[in-house]
Amino acid sequence: MNKRQATSADVAALAGVSQSTVSRSFDEKSRISAATRDRVFAAAKELGYQVNKAAQTMIKQRSDLVGLVTAGLEDPFRSEFLNQLVIEVQRQGFRPMVIDVTHNQGIDSSLQALMQYQLSGVVITSGSPSESIVQEFVSRSVPVILVNRADQESNLSGVDIVNIDNVGGGELAAKSLIQSGCENLMVVRAKASSYSSLMRTKGFIQQVSSHSAIKTLNITEVESETSDYEGGYQLAGQLLAKQEVPDGVFFCMDHIACGFMDAARKEFHLSIPQDMSLIGFDDIRLASYQSYALTTIKQCPKLVSKAVVDNLVKRLDEPSSSPMYQVVPVTLIRRDTLAS
Amino acid sequence: MNKRQATSADVAALAGVSQSTVSRSFDEKSRISAATRDRVFAAAKELGYQVNKAAQTMIKQRSDLVGLVTAGLEDPFRSEFLNQLVIEVQRQGFRPMVIDVTHNQGIDSSLQALMQYQLSGVVITSGSPSESIVQEFVSRSVPVILVNRADQESNLSGVDIVNIDNVGGGELAAKSLIQSGCENLMVVRAKASSYSSLMRTKGFIQQVSSHSAIKTLNITEVESETSDYEGGYQLAGQLLAKQEVPDGVFFCMDHIACGFMDAARKEFHLSIPQDMSLIGFDDIRLASYQSYALTTIKQCPKLVSKAVVDNLVKRLDEPSSSPMYQVVPVTLIRRDTLAS
DNA sequence: ATGAGTTGTTCATACGTATGCACAACCTTG
DNA sequence: CAAGGTTGTGCATACGTATGAACAACTCAT
Numbered sequence: 129m130n131k132r133q134a135t136s137a138d139v140a141a142l143a144g145v146s147q148s149t150v151s152r153s154f155d156e157k158s159r160i161s162a163a164t165r166d167r168v169f170a171a172a173k174e175l176g177y178q179v180n181k182a183a184q185t186m187i188k189q190r191s192d193l194v195g196l197v198t199a200g201l202e203d204p205f206r207s208e209f210l211n212q213l214v215i216e217v218q219r220q221g222f223r224p225m226v227i228d229v230t231h232n233q234g235i236d237s238s239l240q241a242l243m244q245y246q247l248s249g250v251v252i253t254s255g256s257p258s259e260s261i262v263q264e265f266v267s268r269s270v271p272v273i274l275v276n277r278a279d280q281e282s283n284l285s286g287v288d289i290v291n292i293d294n295v296g297g298g299e300l301a302a303k304s305l306i307q308s309g310c311e312n313l314m315v316v317r318a319k320a321s322s323y324s325s326l327m328r329t330k331g332f333i334q335q336v337s338s339h340s341a342i343k344t345l346n347i348t349e350v351e352s353e354t355s356d357y358e359g360g361y362q363l364a365g366q367l368l369a370k371q372e373v374p375d376g377v378f379f380c381m382d383h384i385a386c387g388f389m390d391a392a393r394k395e396f397h398l399s400i401p402q403d404m405s406l407i408g409f410d411d412i413r414l415a416s417y418q419s420y421a422l423t424t425i426k427q428c429p430k431l432v433s434k435a436v437v438d439n440l441v442k443r444l445d446e447p448s449s450s451p452m453y454q455v456v457p458v459t460l461i462r463r464d465t466l467a468s
Numbered sequence: 469m470n471k472r473q474a475t476s477a478d479v480a481a482l483a484g485v486s487q488s489t490v491s492r493s494f495d496e497k498s499r500i501s502a503a504t505r506d507r508v509f510a511a512a513k514e515l516g517y518q519v520n521k522a523a524q525t526m527i528k529q530r531s532d533l534v535g536l537v538t539a540g541l542e543d544p545f546r547s548e549f550l551n552q553l554v555i556e557v558q559r560q561g562f563r564p565m566v567i568d569v570t571h572n573q574g575i576d577s578s579l580q581a582l583m584q585y586q587l588s589g590v591v592i593t594s595g596s597p598s599e600s601i602v603q604e605f606v607s608r609s610v611p612v613i614l615v616n617r618a619d620q621e622s623n624l625s626g627v628d629i630v631n632i633d634n635v636g637g638g639e640l641a642a643k644s645l646i647q648s649g650c651e652n653l654m655v656v657r658a659k660a661s662s663y664s665s666l667m668r669t670k671g672f673i674q675q676v677s678s679h680s681a682i683k684t685l686n687i688t689e690v691e692s693e694t695s696d697y698e699g700g701y702q703l704a705g706q707l708l709a710k711q712e713v714p715d716g717v718f719f720c721m722d723h724i725a726c727g728f729m730d731a732a733r734k735e736f737h738l739s740i741p742q743d744m745s746l747i748g749f750d751d752i753r754l755a756s757y758q759s760y761a762l763t764t765i766k767q768c769p770k771l772v773s774k775a776v777v778d779n780l781v782k783r784l785d786e787p788s789s790s791p792m793y794q795v796v797p798v799t800l801i802r803r804d805t806l807a808s
Numbered sequence: 809a810t811g812a813g814t815t816g817t818t819c820a821t822a823c824g825t826a827t828g829c830a831c832a833a834c835c836t837t838g
Numbered sequence: 839c840a841a842g843g844t845t846g847t848g849c850a851t852a853c854g855t856a857t858g859a860a861c862a863a864c865t866c867a868t
Contacts, residue, residue: 131607131608132608133583133608133824135823135824135825136824136825136826137824137825145847145848146847146848146849147824147825147826147848148825148826148827148847148848148849148850149846149847149848150825151824151825151826151827152826152827152846152847155826158827158846159844159845159846159847160846160847161845161846161847164846164847176580176583176604178580178581178583178584179584179824179825180526180584180586180823180824180825181522181584181585181586182522182523182525182526182531182585182586182823182824182825183522183526183823183824183825183826183853184824184825184826185522185825185853186520186522186523186526186823186824186825186826186852186853186854186855187824187825187826187827187852187853188825188826188853189853191522193565201551201552201554201555202551204544204548204753207547207548207551208544208547211541211542211547214541214566214568215541215568218567218568223565223567223585224565224566225533225563225564225565226554226564226566227558227563228554228555228558240516240518241518243473243516243518244518244519244520244521245521245522245563246520246521246522264516267471268471268472268473357753357757361758386757386759387757390757390758390759391758393758394758413544413697414754414757417697417726417727417730417754418701418730418731418734419726419730419759419760420759473854475853475854475855476854476855476856477854477855485817485818486817486818486819487818487854487855487856488817488818488819488820488855488856488857489816489817489818490855491854491855491856491857492816492817492856492857495856498816498857499814499815499816499817500816500817501815501816501817504816504817519854519855520853520854520855522853522854522855523823523853523854523855523856524854524855524856525823525855526822526823526824526825526853526854526855526856527822527823527854527855527856527857528823528855528856529823
């Protein structure tokens with residue numbers, strides 16, 4: 129017994145009005161007499177009427193879906209961010225459609241396929257889409273928002289950009305380590321470094337350099353094989369065996385820091401922060417747990433998500449205003465891995 | 469310059485055929501001569517044609533969207549599971565639409581609104597939908613799949629159910645603790661316990677009871693305020709202060725276990741597993757980290773996700789076959805929190 | 809050579825909504 | 839009371855696709 133959904137025509141028939149009137153009754157800014165609207169609503173309720181989004185999309189040439197494009201969902205911080213995006217997208221009246229481009233073809237063909245859905249917007253949180261495909265969205269006035277993917281001087285024209293203050297975060301980390309007396313500094317980033325990691329490293333090194341004028345500081349730059357806990361764990365194994373133990377380390381990602389910390393403690397019996405100060409980046413949940421209590425540069429996924437969706441809405445309102453570039457601030461969260 | 473998307477009519481014009489022929493060219497099981505199909509594909513490629521899913525949905529009365537309904541995305545394990553669902557849904561040719569029902573109205577009105585999208589299926593991973601709303605989906609032959617929500621004897625008719633072996637996991641935990649010599653057992657679940665936690669507890673207690681015949685065993689049942697790390701941390705504070713320290717504890721969720729462990733170590737200077745054996749449930753990532761190395765009952769989100777989507781596809785094929793009930797096995801992951 | 813069956817294509821239509829246009833009924837103002 | 843303005847409703851159409859029915863061009867067996 130495959131029941132059919134009630135349509136606006138059904139509601140119209142029951143309320144004794146035309147289909148147009150039903151449609152207009154659900155549109156705030158249409159002129160409808162209160163009496164008619166009431167009748168329509170009553171009929172709609174009785175039939176359990178729900179608008180057909182597909183039909184609506186056909187007419188409006190735009191669905192209420194927002195594509196959230198990510199490359200891989202394993203990284204817990206990435207998924208934490210994605211979740212905030214989901215919440216915010218939903219809060220502002222859209223529906224989140226998640227697209228994972230790793231277990232799939234490349235990002236470009238994935239994006240190409242997204243043209244099928246008349247999206248209200250595309251949020252790209254990882255991967256590097258080609259210019260042509262992005263242009264395709266922009267030329268059909270579908271907002272494209274890049275998160276932590278590129279600079280303001282990006283060669284992708286017409287896209288909006290939201291970044292966190294990666295450089296500032298790196299600088300903040302450097303300042304904090306130096307201030308707590310560290311002299312042999314190390315900065316760790318993942319081998320296949322993302323844009324954000326590069327910027328964080330850049331900020332860190334810049335800041336160290338500017339302090340080198342007044343104080344002698346060593347700095348080494350190191351790469352972790354992978355950008356997760358295991359990567360940090362292994363890295364510590366390789367580095368600390370050589371006895372060249374730095375006294376202050378900045379990690380571009382908390383996960384690497386936690387893995388490194390575990391290895392330093394268990395395998396090399398180092399005390400943190402007595403033997404070595406550590407600062408991470410992101411402020412993942414793990415960082416707040418007692419076993420780690422990691423001092424870190426916190427970025428707030430909630431803030432970033434809000435910035436992204438606000439941006440998207442604004443862009444839908446004014447399709448041809450100039451591209452937006454927004455930087456969300458970061459803060460230092462002081463816990464127990466920084467010598468005082 | 470708001471460009472228009474190429475339509476099948478555009479492709480038809482370029483290829484010199486009718487719109488129907490274009491449509492049929494993209495349909496595997498339509499009879500089209502190879503020559504025509506080639507011409508159509510060439511034209512489609514030249515125009516960058518992408519089918520309009522909204523129009524397709526109108527005709528087929530079914531979109532390729534699958535609704536993934538969850539209540540809250542904070543819990544990392546829940547979000548890990550959701551991510552696997554996203555991947556699997558995508559892998560099998562659908563698109564995941566995520567619906568979070570916490571930052572929203574209740575689950576029923578959220579589900580009601582989902583009728584707007586002509587979904588290919590709804591996966592419910594948390595919350596308890598009312599029978600009537602579920603019936604509404606079922607009567608429109610939209611598959612509804614409940615994950616870890618209910619028993620086979622559920623009063624919700626027409627839905628398919630996928631569970632993990634919660635009871636079996638609880639039993640396994642009990643066996644392991646008893647086998648390693650524990651006698652004063654404790655089982656911890658969250659205050660507002662979910663179906664899964666109740667089943668896990670049930671399995672644990674059952675198993676303990678059956679061993680009580682041959683050996684004297686104490687068992688206490690305890691509730692954590694919240695089902696996260698902090699809940700476990702606080703709980704340990706309350707319990708261990710009373711000096712009634714059990715020698716074997718089973719936690720319905722890893723997070724609670726980790727919080728408990730941290731508190732036991734830092735605040736009460738207990739050694740694990742010398743003073744106390746711990747077993748968790750889920751096998752979250754954190755459990756594998758050196759600082760915790762938690763012995764736990766592992767459930768595999770990948771397996772569950774596959775079961776869910778396989779089920780969904782089968783149900784779409786045979787809308788009126790009898791409801792399916794599937795139980796995904798769990799395994800014991802032995803790490804360092806179980807005395808040997 | 810005739811009829812039946814097969815293959816490949818086109819025509820026409822339906823899906824459910826939003827919206828420009830037309831128009832009737834009413835209100836306002838002089 | 840006339841002319842112009844406002845308000846509320848209906849009619850007709852467009853959006854882009856899939857698909858049943860019709861049909862033409864072949865194939866093949868009789």
